Amino acid sequence: MNKAQRLLHILMTMQAHRKFNLKELTEEFGVSKRTILRDLQELSELGVPLYSELGVHGGYQLLRDRMLPPIHFSDKEAVALFLVAESLKGYPMLPFEAEVESALKKFYHYSPPSTKEKIEKLRSHVLFHVQERGLDTPYLTSLLEASLEGRIVTITYEAEKGTSERDIQPIGVYTASGLWYCPAYCFRSREPRLFRADRITALKIVEDQSRRIDPPGYDLRDWFTGRPSGETAELVIHLTRAGAVRAKSDPLLAEGLTVHADGRGCVRRAAAISDLSCLADTLLGYGAKAEVEAPALLREMLLQRVNEIRELYAGAGG
Template structure:
């Protein structure tokens, strides 16, 4: 075993959360205790905080330090992390969404093909729960664009517009933003010479070109705030008003974060006011409540629910 291979093997052992007696490490690595001590010193020089305790029960262990050192992962750990990150990409978690994509981009870059196939098989065999309402986005597109944004690399992709037309785009990606139930990309469109916001679920065939660009400052200095303002200013808004045949506390618990404005009418019913960007989502929330309800407005929601009810009746009839 070469010195480098032995050092990596030692680091892998120390990442197990336990203390390792020097004699046991020497036996596993098939070297002398003196060599183990020398290798421990090398790891410390590289920034790994290896702590030594004396005595019969003493030994070496890796502890938390001031900086994050590189970690070694075995096959099972790498697959587990990749699957977890790809799941997070489909259902972004507030505060860690972009970081998870950057981590996934780095991991997929070095993942051996045999492990990449395992990750694809596992993620392909899983599905989101019924409570998941986030727009589904291809994790491959996410990781390509996330990696390009981090590396300041231009990207080409196909994009479906609001009018269902497909166009080719050549952009400098600046930042991915998770907003509401969707992912967005803020980028500078090279052909239009202006900033553009793209929905990730409408992007396909993303390809990093290898051409680098100088980092751009997003409008206003804050990409997330810019996307939020633009999306909320341009999105259609539907204000729903309905009476729910549920006690107000039960309705609040079932609606959770999407409770809107609830007010008790009597002991068994309440009024509900909510604002959303799609009629379909308003209908989705109402039909999941498991109670009788009366929609007062908007008319578009009434018509949508009526058509939905007729389709369901025909389906079961």
């Protein structure tokens, strides 16, 4: 039995017996006490949660509910997992980023040479490009954990109109166009709102959780499939052919998009008034490829942004 096989069998023994001593392991695997100690040290460095007790009845113990049993992957399954991992590499920040990196290193370390060769070849032929934003999201994992636990958190948020502090109950996190977003119920506005994760500059858990909202079955998918909350307006946007192609992959415009036979498109749906500012910022990047018919408030927001840009460049030219 080689070292890799022995480490795997030791791990399986720990899963089965929970508690063991060095004598039991040396007898079972036919190696010296020093070799077993080195093996246990290596397993510990790989993240196996070992606990040791001294004394006559002491020994080693695997902490309960902290370790998954060994899982065997086929060659194609292993390559597929690394393909998924490559798709995430373009994001400068990920939830549980350190844990993801650690897991991939362990997985790669124990992969056979043939699998490693395929993985390296894959890296040379597949690239998932994510738009680089250069924005930090230090509270991304905290937002995700709060959504999983249904906890209310207090955040400091930097918006266009200034910095504010508010209590929110995160629904989850998602990424689009290189940015991370956190849909959440906002106790200040008393409705669900969308927050940019990079604009959250401080976060802490609220001690009093009595206001927690726990609608049954509500999750992040409902954010995209459910109807907007709060005051809404009819959204009508006409798109050129190029604009329609772009809108198909735009999370803010894909919903309600109809593409005509000539390639031009039209977005027609209900939109929350609170989302119009974000829509205006997005549509500004479309230029003449998109024309807003309704609501009038969104047209005014776009005109205001265009005038601000015109004044900026007119002043620079003067």
